[in-house]
Amino acid sequence: MEPGDAARLGPGRAARAPPPRLLLLPLLPLLLGRGLRVAASASSGAAAEDSSAMEELATEKEAEESHRQDSVSLLTFILLLTLTILTIWLFKHRRVRFLHETGLAMIYGLIVGVILRYGTPATSGHDKSLSCTQEDRAFSTLLVNVSGKFFEYTLKGEISPGKINSVEQNDMLRKVTFDPEVFFNILLPPIIFHAGYSLKKRHFFRNLGSILAYAFLGTAVSCFIIGNLMYGVVKLMKLVGQLSDKFYYTDCLFFGAIISATDPVTVLAIFNELHADVDLYALLFGESVLNDAVAIVLSSSIVAYQPAGLNTHAFDAAAFFKSVGIFLGIFSGSFTMGAVTGVVTALVTKFTKLHCFPLLETALFFLMSWSTFLLAEACGFTGVVAVLFCGITQAHYTYNNLSVESRSRTKQLFEVLHFLAENFIFSYMGLALFTFQKHVFSPVFIIGAFVAIFLGRAAHIYPLSFFLNLGRRHKIGWNFQHMMMFSGLRGAMAFALAIRDTASYARQMMFTTTLLIVFFTVWVIGGGTTPMLSWLNIRVGVEEPSEEDQNELRRQYIRVGVDPDQDPPPNNDSFQVLQGDGPDSARGNRTKQESAWLFRLWYSFDHNYLKPILTHSGPPLTTTLPAWCGLLARCLTSPQVYDNQEPLREEDSDFILTEGDLTLTYGDSTVTANGSSGSHTASTSLEGSRRTKSSSEEVLDRALGIGDQPVSSRGTRLVFPLEDNA
């Protein structure tokens, strides 16, 4: 085989075996050089130079035109967002609640999509594409020889053969169709990070067990049920003859995974606005945030499972366990990655006194948080999951070390980024319904999917709530369960997962169905949240304490907590945990303590060792570490800890309710740190909650009244940080 052959790749030669590439590598410039000479000599001869200048000019003009179109398409989105913001303001101003801002963004997106689709002429796409046949597979980079000039091309994606015509016809439509990776790598991270960073940890950790159960078990159950139901639907479609291409079992499971990711945005925004019950808020928020993470990892492990079965795409026990292993590996890897970056940032901000320069501090914080995402992606883990846990760690540790200015800066920066990214995604969803060019509408599949997600959600909310209620003192009431059932709307994450790969027929059908489900749930369920809340008798108007000052928070907290006749179930266990050091109420929480044993161990570890090491707060390490590592302890403990714990605490509680709230919530954890918790005896749930209330009232009154009196419990030096008089 002559080396020159490789330069001439016609379809007629495609049958040959690919030449050994390593051998070809040093010859490549030669080959290309030869191709160049052939092409140049074949061109118009004498006027070659002149025409090449003209061509260069034409290429430059074309690149300019392309750049202009890029600008126009981005501009479209920005104007859309601007319009959305103005309308949101109008809605907020007039207190319109039947349509949320995200729904609004989608409507505007839809309108612009229709205009782009039917209003713009088929532009000059025709002279921009050329076909060229390659040997055996697609490469990520392509060198193209054009009359002696070499141009580098990068792979954009696969196009299904039937759609090539429409791709050709409307250049503008193609321009507004973004690279799906943009959603995953640019728009999702700030949204997810913000969710982690602004997490209301008090309510979150109070319901941690239930949240984890809903997020992990619930999502897995939902994924499996939806996957199987959809496989039935697909079989049915095959019988009826509605299916024109392959649709494997793993595809169905993949659909189950992506559609199981519930969206926190719309419902929770309404909850926040109406000041609905905090525990329900915590359950829904926690579920949907972790849910997203679970769905990402689940879907990628299903994809990883696919190749193992190759063409069979059937169920295989070994492959199943392999994908479970992948799931666990990816999840724990991403979790570790996020936590480690957060810890590193905390250490850096603690030991460098960077807080004298808030701009540097904010920049460092931003970069470290972003690097988590990239680090995880580079290691093959999931960046979005890593960023979530990084956000939680940053809020828990790093936030305490930041200067006051940086706290507001970081908070505001991520708030703005989150807002823009979120509205962009929803606008894009609206736009995609008309501008996306690979839609596969299948009524049977769509109806099946709606039924499946309904059943899938019912099949995990009700049974899981039943089992959780066996263990929970504070039961999840029927109205809460119905509300959770109702609030399972799908949003940005399902969309981002669905758009990530739309190469095959099955994936295109999934994408279209996901889009419609998102539309339906955001408009109908999002709009129906307020009526549903009042219909289910769920209390609204409970003021959320995060924005108010701490003093008000404490008042508030008592007011909500000690009012026993208003609605007992949701507020009981918020004070139940306060009983830790009161021996009279200790009998009632054995179940709780046992189930949360690991978590309480973690909490005391965090409070006694991690907080003092990573932040300027907490008890001095010299008191918590054993005597023989005294020198190390003295090095690691911040000098601030010794002389003034109170002012630091107060700063802590400004934005994110850390220390104080955790201590409030897990006041009993320190008791168990010395192992005495096992001796508690159980009592009936009702009695426990009665006792709880009175004891919590006492504790709170004492704490608020006496102020900075430390409530030391046995073994550890835990200060009750409820004082507001500093």
Added chain:
Amino acid sequence: MEPGDAARLGPGRAARAPPPRLLLLPLLPLLLGRGLRVAASASSGAAAEDSSAMEELATEKEAEESHRQDSVSLLTFILLLTLTILTIWLFKHRRVRFLHETGLAMIYGLIVGVILRYGTPATSGHDKSLSCTQEDRAFSTLLVNVSGKFFEYTLKGEISPGKINSVEQNDMLRKVTFDPEVFFNILLPPIIFHAGYSLKKRHFFRNLGSILAYAFLGTAVSCFIIGNLMYGVVKLMKLVGQLSDKFYYTDCLFFGAIISATDPVTVLAIFNELHADVDLYALLFGESVLNDAVAIVLSSSIVAYQPAGLNTHAFDAAAFFKSVGIFLGIFSGSFTMGAVTGVVTALVTKFTKLHCFPLLETALFFLMSWSTFLLAEACGFTGVVAVLFCGITQAHYTYNNLSVESRSRTKQLFEVLHFLAENFIFSYMGLALFTFQKHVFSPVFIIGAFVAIFLGRAAHIYPLSFFLNLGRRHKIGWNFQHMMMFSGLRGAMAFALAIRDTASYARQMMFTTTLLIVFFTVWVIGGGTTPMLSWLNIRVGVEEPSEEDQNELRRQYIRVGVDPDQDPPPNNDSFQVLQGDGPDSARGNRTKQESAWLFRLWYSFDHNYLKPILTHSGPPLTTTLPAWCGLLARCLTSPQVYDNQEPLREEDSDFILTEGDLTLTYGDSTVTANGSSGSHTASTSLEGSRRTKSSSEEVLDRALGIGDQPVSSRGTRLVFPLEDNA
């Protein structure tokens, strides 16, 4: 000609005339379909489906690998930035001044560049590229048929034939070489916007005439001189035989344009830190900011001029005037675009009461500012220039309408973006020295360029200062001129302009030279600023008033201004303009008034009409507009204007010194608004400045003493806004 021929594009067929594309368009799917069938039938036959699954898998794996490498390369930059931030902190902490942060970022970039260049193995680039010969020109999109699958490729850029081998060899180096458009479209806009938004308008407008002269005339002179000198150097190189490819006269002019863009970053950061003289600061800052805009427009009009001469690339009077026309068109278009978006944002924020929702307001502000850039690019103007003027307009009008929270948010947001973008660019510059793969080092050219930029700067600073001093009462002293001469360092903008197009040999040589000039100026001149300031006897330690409260500012202002024996020249004319309504001092400023006639007209228009229409401040329109448009005036005037002008004023002056300072500076403008300024008589400059000082002292004392007493001048209702007692 058969339709199937287009699908087989071998070099042997390149000689044919391109087929009529409009005709081919409807046939394209057919053509591609045929290519597909040929390729599919030629492939391994029975096992076709299985192998296609394997191929799909391989492509997916490859895409994943590529994605991972992208993450790693971004991660490299982020870690670089993190390292830079930590070192900056260390330097600031230890008060090290011989090396600025930007210089530091470059050094880190250099180190990482060396590691990447010599430390990483030649990775798997070899199996990712394939050559494929096209007919006549490069297309922006390419459809490639691979065994029945269609892949879309987008044009990345041209590669010079000699470099193909190195492109192949190191994939990692290629990955860290960003798309130059990233600099222009993502990194520069926030930097430039921030420059406009945080412009200290008082000092800027006080020296506006000189700034415009330096920026427009100076840059043009510098560009022309450098271009001609370099053409001489190129001729010399050709004689010596050092030049291996074409280098046209327009290329030389282009080099003159890109290298004339001086950088505000390093010197001004040091000025700011040392609190150096405010007027020198204003002159340098104003020059370098507008300079950048001028250089962009200049370089793009030189590029536009090029095609007119086609291959002659020689001087042509018609083409020259055409390119001057293009220059004026682009500049004024961009200016208008920026100003219009700013005005629209001001109107929206004024009339919607969006300030109740700071998040929405900030988001809107951000989007509108960004849309300026895109709008200008979409219309064929220069986005960066538009963004600069948008920033100035936003600071002048919109800023007054924002809520307090949004003011700090927008300020901080752009500050962080600016900081990150700037350090990223400088890190990248360091990195590019070793990782950029098309360097053309030519010692003669480099030495020539250093001499040329020195002469080019000398040839505009000294003559222009001489002419400006004829008109200025407050002369630009020799020490200031020397400092301006010395401070002409090149930075991000020159780099961004140079990297934008590195296709030809000439451009590559320019890029390498620019890079070295940037390195030299940032390290040597940036580091030498502090010694130079003390050597030239330029006062440092003048506290910059922008961060302090207004009260302190006024004190400060008087202290600096009325102290006649400290350094008379730079501070005289800051008060000279205050004499407007004092008839005793009016004789001395005829020259000044005449030259600034247009500007003063603008100022009174701005104060009487634009400010009241666009913001909540200024005199009510009902008093400034003629009686017959009373209804309109009442609609447009904000109700706040009538009842409390003072609190609004005070808010204005928090971040950006608007109203008060402008009025202070151009106090005489209102006098001239009714046309009476022409009657003033001239006196010697020295006498004028003496008188000025005493009168300005009086005016200031009166203003500060009496507080809110309005100093009405004839015709217009101008309130002297110096009161601090509100």
